[in-house]
Amino acid sequence: MPEIRRLFLNHMPMGHFTKFNIIYDKAYWLEEGLSGELTSNGGKTFVPGISAGPLGIVFDATTDNGVPALVGFIAAKNGVEWNEVDREVRKRAVLEDLAKAFGPWALNPVLYTEKNWSEEPYAGGCPVAYNVPGVAFSFKSFREPHGRVFWAGTESATKWAGYISGGIQAGERAAAEVIHNLFPG
Numbered sequence: 138m139p140e141i142r143r144l145f146l147n148h149m150p151m152g153h154f155t156k157f158n159i160i161y162d163k164a165y166w167l168e169e170g171l172s173g174e175l176t177s178n179g180g181k182t183f184v185p186g187i188s189a190g191p192l193g194i195v196f197d198a199t200t201d202n203g204v205p206a207l208v209g210f211i212a213a214k215n216g217v218e219w220n221e222v223d224r225e226v227r228k229r230a231v232l233e234d235l236a237k238a239f240g241p242w243a244l245n246p247v248l249y250t251e252k253n254w255s256e257e258p259y260a261g262g263c264p265v266a267y268n269v270p271g272v273a274f275s276f277k278s279f280r281e282p283h284g285r286v287f288w289a290g291t292e293s294a295t296k297w298a299g300y301i302s303g304g305i306q307a308g309e310r311a312a313a314e315v316i317h318n319l320f321p322g
């Protein structure tokens with residue numbers, strides 16, 4: 138890879154989120170007029186040695202075919218600390234904090250799953266990669282093709298870099314570059 142591209146990627150680490158998906162038998166939050174969404178710094182926790190509760194962000198993740206679910210993330214330092222404790226302790230903390238936010242029904246899911254994405258060798262983290270300060274400015278030409286190689290990854294997007302929308306935008310841009318390269322004008 139060209140040096141500028143290599144340096145750019147080396148300065149774009151993945152975030153650290155542990156992700157949980159929780160299925161309920163119905164969307165209790167909607168019945169109570171709630172969106173199922175929250176943003177939190179974690180607040181207090183009952184577990185010794187942990188700085189804050191596990192909840193970072195939570196969304197309604199009800200599937201297209203109607204399986205009621207919440208999805209959420211234990212973020213950054215909180216995620217690192219919570220990955221040190223037993224799964225059952227972490228699960229209890231997540232469910233109890235959801236119950237505090239939404240209601241006691243949150244304690245009784247049909248299914249609780251979780252994943253520490255930093256353990257994935259090829260993803261290395263979750264949910265997105267981000268530029269450390271100064272990178273986009275210092276390595277401005279990181280998007281330029283290298284011979285016959287065109288860059289289509291989300292990291293090369295001009296909007297929503299790191300996200301799926303950025304991946305789509307970058308893919309369309311790279312495809313246009315290839316077409317232009319094959320058929321100039």
Ligand SMILES: Cc1cc2nc3c(=O)[nH]c(=O)nc-3n(C[C@H](O)[C@H](O)[C@H](O)COP(=O)(O)OP(=O)(O)OC[C@H]3O[C@@H](n4cnc5c(N)ncnc54)[C@H](O)[C@@H]3O)c2cc1C
Pocket residue numbers: 156254260262263264265289290291292299300301302304
């Ligand atoms: C747990 C998690 C949660 C996320 N949540 C969200 C979210 O809620 N919203 C959001 O917008 N984004 C989210 N993202 C980020 C989103 O998934 C990425 O931004 C998006 O997938 C990037 O698309 P991409 O095409 O750039 O790369 P990728 O989707 O990584 O695609 C790259 C492809 O290239 C293939 N590949 C790699 N090397 C080779 C090779 N040598 N030869 C052939 N093929 C190769 C890979 O197998 C892969 O299929 C999340 C990511 C993770 C991991």
